Amino acid sequence: MYEIILAGQRLIVLGKADLIENMNIPSSTKTNYPNRWPNTEGFVEYGFDGVGVGFNNVHKSWNYNRQFFSQALMTPSFNYQAIEWTNELWNEMESYWNNLGEDYELDLIKWMRRFANEMIFRISTGVKNDALASYYNKITLENNNINPLNEFVESLETYIEGILYFFAFSKFIRHYLPFIRGKVKKLLKNKDYLFNKLYTIVKERRNEIEKTPLDQPLRHDMLTSYITANTPRDINIMKHADADLLRPMTDKEIFGNILDAMIGGTDTTSNLFCFIVYHLEHYPEVKLRLRQEFDRILGNDLTRPITFKDLDELVYCDAVIKEVYRHTPIVFFLGRVNAQNDNVGGYNWPEGTQFQILISVLMKHKDYWTEPEKFDPDRFYKVEESDKYFLEKKKMKNTFQMFGGGIRICPGRKLAMIELKCLLILVYRKYDIELVDKNSPLKYKRDFFNLCKELAVKVKPRKF
Numbered sequence: 048m049y050e051i052i053l054a055g056q057r058l059i060v061l062g063k064a065d066l067i068e069n070m071n072i073p074s075s076t077k078t079n080y081p082n083r084w085p086n087t088e089g090f091v092e093y094g095f096d097g098v099g100v101g102f103n104n105v106h107k108s109w110n111y112n113r114q115f116f117s118q119a120l121m122t123p124s125f126n127y128q129a130i131e132w133t134n135e136l137w138n139e140m141e142s143y144w145n146n147l148g149e150d151y152e153l154d155l156i157k158w159m160r161r162f163a164n165e166m167i168f169r170i171s172t173g174v175k176n177d178a179l180a181s182y183y184n185k186i187t188l189e190n191n192n193i194n195p196l197n198e199f200v201e202s203l204e205t206y207i208e209g210i211l212y213f214f215a216f217s218k219f220i221r222h223y224l225p226f227i228r229g230k231v232k233k234l235l236k237n238k239d240y241l242f243n244k245l246y247t248i249v250k251e252r253r254n255e256i257e258k259t260p261l262d263q264p265l266r267h268d269m270l271t272s273y274i275t276a277n278t279p280r281d282i283n284i285m286k287h288a289d290a291d292l293l294r295p296m297t298d299k300e301i302f303g304n305i306l307d308a309m310i311g312g313t314d315t316t317s318n319l320f321c322f323i324v325y326h327l328e329h330y331p332e333v334k335l336r337l338r339q340e341f342d343r344i345l346g347n348d349l350t351r352p353i354t355f356k357d358l359d360e361l362v363y364c365d366a367v368i369k370e371v372y373r374h375t376p377i378v379f380f381l382g383r384v385n386a387q388n389d390n391v392g393g394y395n396w397p398e399g400t401q402f403q404i405l406i407s408v409l410m411k412h413k414d415y416w417t418e419p420e421k422f423d424p425d426r427f428y429k430v431e432e433s434d435k436y437f438l439e440k441k442k443m444k445n446t447f448q449m450f451g452g453g454i455r456i457c458p459g460r461k462l463a464m465i466e467l468k469c470l471l472i473l474v475y476r477k478y479d480i481e482l483v484d485k486n487s488p489l490k491y492k493r494d495f496f497n498l499c500k501e502l503a504v505k506v507k508p509r510k511f
């Protein structure tokens with residue numbers, strides 16, 4: 048446990064499981080840690096005040112938005128839809144890769160960011176934004192203005208990159224320090240552009256729905272379910288004890304949830320996919336076992352679409368994803384703020400203390416993990432009394448928090464695992480991925496998240 052002062056804010060950093068035991072209670076009435084960050088003026092300036100879920104500290108408003116967010120992503124029909132779209136989008140990406148040829152050097156992170164963005168855009172708005180097509184056009188043609196949504200995708204990328212400036216720098220630094228001042232100005236201009244576009248998407252869809260006769264079905268996407276929630280068109284009848292949760296959502300609330308889905312669903316899955324590829328190419332014995340699992344499930348069929356049942360059977364794949372995350376987490380710390388005084392680590396902390404749980408440390412601590420530096424997915428694979436990881440598997444609740452925990456646990460966790468598993472099986476059943484520079488360390492930067500800077504690969508037909 049130690050403290051740091053960042054932009055005038057005091058942060059208490061925690062790196063042991065016993066210190067965080069009561070920080071992830073999954074009940075919103077019982078937890079003393081309902082929020083992740085305080086409402087800093089930086090976050091307010093960047094547009095996070097009281098909207099969406101991720102940065103929303105107004106409990107009633109968070110609760111209201113979160114119920115719709117989780118409902119949209121956790122229903123079984125949604126899983127099938129997500130798998131279908133992942134299959135479809137992979138077919139598209141595969142055709143671009145084939146056109147480029149097996150000797151073409153792909154920067155995998157650039158492709159994956161576009162892939163994840165197009166998936167989450169479609170899931171949240173129902174519209175295909177052609178992020179992949181426009182990237183393909185950008186690298187193959189002079190003219191990259193094929194789709195105006197290209198600008199939107201880049202604007203979202205810039206917005207996400209900018210979060211750190213509004214988290215780590217005080218108002219004075221942001222607005223008066225040379226260089227930073229210029230960057231912040233651009234970020235705010237970009238924010239206005241992005242917010243405008245998102246509001247327009249919400250308004251246009253609302254108009255479309257209003258013009259659709261009641262007896263005609265609407266398409267399934269997050270945006271439609273938000274606009275129709277608690278209206279006569281609502282397809283999800285929800286039972287609530289709390290009457291406050293029964294009103295329709297406003298445009299501002301819908302905008303906040305859509306923005307959060309895009310922030311949460313773009314950099315996480317895309318970066319993790321690259322980290323997985325990097326590890327598989329360095330641990331051939333793990334790749335071999337993974338492929339044996341894929342082949343067992345699919346047989347010799349290299350073309351059939353992946354189904355939900357296939358994904359359910361991918362237990363070794365699940366373990367590989369978790370072990371890669373333990374070594375290279377995307378979200379490496381979790382923020383927590385206490386609503387009332389609390390005793391943590393033998394000290395009394397006043398209400399509103401800002402804690403940071405360093406999950407990157409917890410996931411590598413020698414007290415919790417056998418040979419913590421060793422890359423071995425078996426530590427997450429099937430619990431058997433005879434295996435050497437038996438005890439650490441039993442204790443993982445507070446030591447392995449890939450998706451966080453408690454009431455703020457990631458609502459996109461199911462979608463993330465679907466996308467990752469589906470894409471891994473689709474790629475590796477048919478192709479070999481070669482790292483252009485196998486000796487290079489993984490190139491990533493530690494921003495607000497751990498982000499892959501570049502991963503140059505060549506994709507070749509699989510050698511059987």
Ligand code: HEM
Nearest residue numbers: 100101308311312315316378450451452455456457459463
């Ligand atoms: C591999 C992929 C992903 C990882 C590793 C990940 C990880 C996390 C973590 C660690 C948190 C913080 C939880 C806490 O504080 O306890 C979080 C929150 C969140 N994630 Fe994810 N996430 C992933 C994918 C997604 C996707 C695909 C979406 C959207 C569809 C999403 C949306 C969110 C949102 C909205 C929150 C804030 C929840 C709240 O405050 O109530 N995430 N995620």
